[in-house]
Amino acid sequence: xxxxxxxxxxxxxxxxxxxxxxxxxxxxxxxxxxxxxxxxxxxxxxxxxxxxxxxxxxxxxxxxxxxxxxxxxxxxxxxxxxxxxxxxxxxxxxxxxxxxxxxxxxxxxxxxxxxxxxxxxxxxxxxxxxxxxxxxxxxxxxxxxxxxxxxxxxxxxxxxxxxxxxxxxxxxxxxxxxxxxxxxxxxxxxxxxxxxxxx
Amino acid sequence: xxxxxxxxxxxxxxxxxxxxxxxxxxxxxxxxxxxxxxxxxxxxxxxxxxxxxxxxxxxxxxxxxxxxxxxxxxxxxxxxxxxxxxxxxxxxxxxxxxxxxxxxxxxxxxxxxxxxxxxxxxxxxxxxxxxxxxxxxxxxxxxxxxxxxxxxxxxxxxxxxxxxxxxxxxxxxxxxxxxxxxxxxxxxxxxxxxxxxxxxxxxxxxxxxxxxxxxxxxxxxxxxxxxxxxxxxxxxxxxxxxxxxxxxxxxxxxxxxxxxxxxxxxxxxxxxxxxxxxxxxxxxx
Numbered sequence: 001x002x003x004x005x006x007x008x009x010x011x012x013x014x015x016x017x018x019x020x021x022x023x024x025x026x027x028x029x030x031x032x033x034x035x036x037x038x039x040x041x042x043x044x045x046x047x048x049x050x051x052x053x054x055x056x057x058x059x060x061x062x063x064x065x066x067x068x069x070x071x072x073x074x075x076x077x078x079x080x081x082x083x084x085x086x087x088x089x090x091x092x093x094x095x096x097x098x099x100x101x102x103x104x105x106x107x108x109x110x111x112x113x114x115x116x117x118x119x120x121x122x123x124x125x126x127x128x129x130x131x132x133x134x135x136x137x138x139x140x141x142x143x144x145x146x147x148x149x150x151x152x153x154x155x156x157x158x159x160x161x162x163x164x165x166x167x168x169x170x171x172x173x174x175x176x177x178x179x180x181x182x183x184x185x186x187x188x189x190x191x192x193x194x195x196x197x198x199x
Numbered sequence: 200x201x202x203x204x205x206x207x208x209x210x211x212x213x214x215x216x217x218x219x220x221x222x223x224x225x226x227x228x229x230x231x232x233x234x235x236x237x238x239x240x241x242x243x244x245x246x247x248x249x250x251x252x253x254x255x256x257x258x259x260x261x262x263x264x265x266x267x268x269x270x271x272x273x274x275x276x277x278x279x280x281x282x283x284x285x286x287x288x289x290x291x292x293x294x295x296x297x298x299x300x301x302x303x304x305x306x307x308x309x310x311x312x313x314x315x316x317x318x319x320x321x322x323x324x325x326x327x328x329x330x331x332x333x334x335x336x337x338x339x340x341x342x343x344x345x346x347x348x349x350x351x352x353x354x355x356x357x358x359x360x361x362x363x364x365x366x367x368x369x370x371x372x373x374x375x376x377x378x379x380x381x382x383x384x385x386x387x388x389x390x391x392x393x394x395x396x397x398x399x400x401x402x403x404x405x406x407x408x409x410x411x412x413x414x415x416x417x418x419x420x421x422x423x424x425x426x427x428x429x430x431x432x433x434x435x436x437x438x439x440x441x442x443x444x445x446x447x448x449x450x451x452x453x454x455x456x457x458x459x460x461x462x463x464x465x466x467x468x469x470x471x472x473x474x475x476x477x478x479x480x481x482x483x484x
Binding site for chain 2: 053054055056057058059060192193194
């Protein structure tokens, strides 16, 4: 799920950058597959709890898997939402995509780090993810404000579709970064048993 | 509950009519309101020269269930038997350390083991009703042995004890039946009723459900949760899920030592010691 979730978001961002709608079907199928896998993880978790009554690290691991699988399925969902923006508002060739591309690079790094943290059960990576999330939050607020400002100026921007699409995709990227943080929280919980306060 | 032999947990005894709670004379009665009902410090127990308990320090909280867990031979049952002074009845066995019940050391020279046992009921692994006695007499036996003769009073206590053990509705019309004619689960509840009749303050349970089927075990577990309203319960169990379900605190023992003690939720979610984690996860033992 981690690999598929990451790949799906990368595909959606690349498609947005290149104004390419040919990947829509692939992203939709990946998103649906992630949702299906999330249900499978839930079912498996319930079965493991019922049959083996795990405790301590095992129990925390299973609980975290349920939460992380939700996070990965959300990666797929937001990837699908991003390509949907392109489908509904595109083509967006003339739009300035630099702020979204900049933010997406940070978000992809967060996703990649959270998946690495999960693979190695290394909770020390959380710090980096949380620091990047602060940057994403700042970029998100700045980007949304700019979109509104541009909309208020008569046709300074090529098309209001650029501003709307920017605001939406910034929001989806911001949500993806939140889920990367939740995955880091889960890794931390597995390792230490301490739950992180919701940011 | 009736005030026949002593007071209930949290009330001062009617010293006019009750015998001493711990000692042979009445000089040592005292109470405290601490959360701890039983406090053990530096407890060591031997079988001959073999050290079975190594400097155990533990507090059992009032009106709480504490589970003692650990692999066979780790000292759980020995600890239980030290608490009610049964250990010293084993040939060549000896004990050193302090076991403070409320604020009286039960190993103090002035303490009377008989009275100590009266304050602490014990339920064993295998149900052991007196085979020749009826259901009624099984429950009433301790009262009669302690000189209570008033029939109406005995009858009331028997009913209350059977109710307390969750057995009354099932046997109220068959009190003259032999105790051993009951099912295994009912027999164990009869033994609990027998212990309750003495109105103990602490109930010691040594693997009380290990010989019972799941339904009977479930009834005993529900009962334990109910009993802690009036009692402090200490239960030895090899069933991790049972410990997790019924206890408020869990103590993990290994090779005669207390490895970890804490709230059950902490022990089963996030144990501090690696050894505890490995044991409760079924990775050794």
